[in-house]
Amino acid sequence: MITIDDLTVSFGAVQALRHVSFVAETGKITAVLGANGAGKTTLLRTISGLKEPKTGTIRMDERSLVGKRTEDIARLGIGHVPEGRGVIGEFTVEENLRLGAMMAKVNLQRGLEEQYVQFPVLGERRKQHAAKLSGGERQMLAMARALIAKPSVLLLDEPSLGLAPLVTAQLMHTIQALCETSDLTVILVEQNARSALRIAHHAVVLHVGKAVANDTAENVAADDNLRQYYLGLVE
Amino acid sequence: MDPFLTSRIVSDILGGLTNGVTYGMVALSLVLIWRSTGILNFAQGAMPMFATYIGFVVFAGHLDYWACVGISVLAAAAIGGLTERFLVRGLYGKPEINPIVVMVGFLIVLEAVAAAIWSTTPKSLPNPFSAFDWHLAGKPLTLSPFTLYEIVTALVVMILVAALFRFTKLGLQLRASALAPEVSRLLGVRVGRLLTLGWMLATVVGVITTILVSGGGFSSGLTPQVMDGIFAYGFIAAAIGGLESPVGAIIAGVVLGIVNQFVDDFVNSNAVIIVALVVLIVSLMIRPSGVFTKSAQRRV
Numbered sequence: 001m002i003t004i005d006d007l008t009v010s011f012g013a014v015q016a017l018r019h020v021s022f023v024a025e026t027g028k029i030t031a032v033l034g035a036n037g038a039g040k041t042t043l044l045r046t047i048s049g050l051k052e053p054k055t056g057t058i059r060m061d062e063r064s065l066v067g068k069r070t071e072d073i074a075r076l077g078i079g080h081v082p083e084g085r086g087v088i089g090e091f092t093v094e095e096n097l098r099l100g101a102m103m104a105k106v107n108l109q110r111g112l113e114e115q116y117v118q119f120p121v122l123g124e125r126r127k128q129h130a131a132k133l134s135g136g137e138r139q140m141l142a143m144a145r146a147l148i149a150k151p152s153v154l155l156l157d158e159p160s161l162g163l164a165p166l167v168t169a170q171l172m173h174t175i176q177a178l179c180e181t182s183d184l185t186v187i188l189v190e191q192n193a194r195s196a197l198r199i200a201h202h203a204v205v206l207h208v209g210k211a212v213a214n215d216t217a218e219n220v221a222a223d224d225n226l227r228q229y230y231l232g233l234v235e
Numbered sequence: 236m237d238p239f240l241t242s243r244i245v246s247d248i249l250g251g252l253t254n255g256v257t258y259g260m261v262a263l264s265l266v267l268i269w270r271s272t273g274i275l276n277f278a279q280g281a282m283p284m285f286a287t288y289i290g291f292v293v294f295a296g297h298l299d300y301w302a303c304v305g306i307s308v309l310a311a312a313a314i315g316g317l318t319e320r321f322l323v324r325g326l327y328g329k330p331e332i333n334p335i336v337v338m339v340g341f342l343i344v345l346e347a348v349a350a351a352i353w354s355t356t357p358k359s360l361p362n363p364f365s366a367f368d369w370h371l372a373g374k375p376l377t378l379s380p381f382t383l384y385e386i387v388t389a390l391v392v393m394i395l396v397a398a399l400f401r402f403t404k405l406g407l408q409l410r411a412s413a414l415a416p417e418v419s420r421l422l423g424v425r426v427g428r429l430l431t432l433g434w435m436l437a438t439v440v441g442v443i444t445t446i447l448v449s450g451g452g453f454s455s456g457l458t459p460q461v462m463d464g465i466f467a468y469g470f471i472a473a474a475i476g477g478l479e480s481p482v483g484a485i486i487a488g489v490v491l492g493i494v495n496q497f498v499d500d501f502v503n504s505n506a507v508i509i510v511a512l513v514v515l516i517v518s519l520m521i522r523p524s525g526v527f528t529k530s531a532q533r534r535v
Contacts, residue, residue, distance in 0.1 A: 088411060
């Protein structure tokens, strides 16, 4: 479980997040929605320790994450799939996965087999350089690289960015299946509100750094004002 | 067969190979640091020089050759690590001119301090192997036990470094830290420690090179400036091979050594540096990012 309380993050005089509070519950998908510049990516980067908050607390279960180094936060079991996927193009598919498994106490061979079952295309291309994969395949690789370490929390930053609708639908299905089969806590940052709300249990809507909604995904999806003014979902 | 092996051509190739592997080693150490931190380390010759003085001059007369090598390697690792941690770390992300100025300054300081402590008089290093050329059918072969030791050591070091990067977990982390530091940190890799380790490794490669070029009986010995000339050729080799390519740097170093030897023998020793610079200019005009650097190969 990730608990965020009164979180404020600044870039100089500009406040990227303003007093944001919410709880991402264990085994649930929490969608963080909002337009460009709403502060979604900053939120994930702050949880991972890449950005220092000005005020507020972030806790994983009872453990405070603020002030910890990014690599130590990762070793606590927080997997972060960054915006743009962050696969290492010069590495093969398998080298990317080996890197993901390295810091976790997991059996590498078993981990690789599990990911190849989950994402068969990665198994077929295990010796290929990641730079040669398509956008969807890279997204799968980034997810598999985070999952191979068996994280308890998964932070996903715009996983559908640049993907075809069919690939996005498959991806969302995979995320949903992962949550259902394990106690994985997912914080899913998305601009594609429709896809995210379809699989999320809970939703937080950010607008210029402020949380304007923090409710069940069902209620957020049913709120006409939120849909129209903040999520751009007009029927 | 015998006349061929003792011919002028073979003699130049062997002589060039001996010099070339040392240029390749300097180029390799430059590439290791460039790839991991984006810094051109102009003190890459001076740092190992200092470590060699610690191993071979401070302990001269007390320990045998191999123990002195061990101490020099430890001193090099310490100098490389401390330099990264306390001098270089604050320079990451700064304008490119900043690390260049700092490292040139560090080179001058190290050479001056070494001269002040140990003087500029050359110190001869003990020889583990004879430096006299073998003979074949009464004619000298341009190969002695020491030059063979030099070539084999350089090849072993290069193969070990390549194997470290290609086949070990540590190598994978080192490469990942250089290519994508932020992503590596998100995966739990302790990037700061690995950068320190990268500098330690490069300085250790450098100290082995310094020990090889300062020994050998016909060498002029260890001086504070012993690596200046070799650094220049190593730098040229790294630029020709491509600063992103360890293998390219080594190959370019070896080829440069052989070309230099032929120029020295068939043209004039004064023409060596001129030809080396012409080769550099021409190769950079044709392939600005280096002969062995793929166009897509760059930091993420």
